Amino acid sequence: MFNVRNRLVQAEHVSSPKVHSEEAHVQVGRDAEKSFLSALEKRGVNKGDVFCGLRVPDEFQTRKHEIDLVVLTGNGIYVIEVKNWSGAIRVSNDGKSWIQHKNDKSSGHATIEYDLKHDNVLDKLKLRANLLRNHLIRKDVCLPSKVFHSYVVFMNDRVSLPDDIASLKEVILPERYNQFLESFQFTYLSTLRDAIIPGFVSGQLSYSTMECARTVLKSIGTWDVIQLNGGKQLVGDFKSGSQIAPNRRETEKLQFVHQRNTITATLWAILGYTPQVSVSMLQRGGTGWLWNASNGTINIPYNMSITFRMAGDEMDSQIPANDIDYIQISI
Structure with a gap:
């Protein structure tokens, strides 16, 4: 009974993922x-x-x-x-920076003024x-x-x-x-x-x-991009793991397919199945009129994390697979 209860909680988690809105x-x-x-x-x-x-x-x-x-x-x-x-916008005294003067309104309709410093x-x-x-x-x-x-x-x-x-x-x-x-x-x-x-x-x-x-x-390579549920994008370097190790020369996108239907996810949980994510490795340059050519599909646990080094960070991040829509792979 305890296992069924766990699977029902997992089914709810899968069908109601966190929404990551872009700033x-x-x-x-x-x-x-x-x-x-x-x-x-x-x-x-x-x-x-x-x-x-x-x-x-x-x-x-x-x-x-x-x-x-x-x-x-x-x-x-x-x-x-x-x-x-x-x-x-103004140039700093030493000419090395451009200073941007901003006026933003807060939630209380007050105006907040501040300067942002950018490289020239x-x-x-x-x-x-x-x-x-x-x-x-x-x-x-x-x-x-x-x-x-x-x-x-x-x-x-x-x-x-x-x-x-x-x-x-x-x-x-x-x-x-x-x-x-x-x-x-x-x-x-x-x-x-x-x-x-x-x-x-x-x-x-x-x-x-x-x-x-x-x-x-x-x-010339570009950044890898992870798109999260809700539209937010993370830019950086995708680290291939033991279960997901695409050939970058052959694969341009990892498409994550989730079980988002609450009723279906609940039925599978009652029948004894734990949620999984289906990851399709789409072929580089394989875009067609009706479908994309694939290098294969693998299933991973829904609660698996994807290792990703975000641009500017010095440490790797662990991104829940359940939150990912796709990963765009650079060369």
Whole structure:
């Protein structure tokens, strides 16, 4: 009787998982990036030429630096940081930081004012663009520095920047946003021009150079992502365990399938079954019209924990399998 009672409690736990809501500012920032990506796609930029969250090694290959967005075009390689910041931005006295002045309303409708200190975003982005260039050179894709373009794109109309930042061509304010997007506009005339005029004359990257760069960019790793029930995402490194050890070159996603129906879960508990989670290992590049190709499926206990090192943490976290919707696996 005691075992039945335990299984009924487990069934309730499985069918009513904790809801992990994303923090508002994180969700807003993620939506801004999605909006920018969608705008690029509408202007004809090939999805295969857009790379998100690349982790580029430094010159000694001891540490990796993340780049929000890299866009490969005939005009060069664009290294882009998308910001949804609001409030007034100023540069610190030493020029090493950007200070963001925020005004937030508390639950009691009082206004809370505070400053957030960020690294100089543009300097940091240019450093990462140079690391990306050096990485390409190590892979025998040798490109001059002039084909790398760094831009910080501010998406929020409620941001205010001083003239010394706003006047920089690498800083895209909301009023210049559409004009910036138009520079990526695909036209058949430009395609015809690129096919006729040699790259050393037009300044465009050749098709062969772009293909070599594309191959290297595809091979650069990104973060792994865990999506929790409720939409919250954890970014970091998934540590393969004894029961779940996918081949990263072959598997791009671990899809977790749960028994969320209360009635069904209760019936299985009465019949003597303890809850399990079915994990499908979806094949890298195996997305189809109706289904995704799978490298296999395994069943794990619902109360098993997944080892995950979140970005910026020095210790591993244990994430309950019952809370996970999927894990996106990087190369």
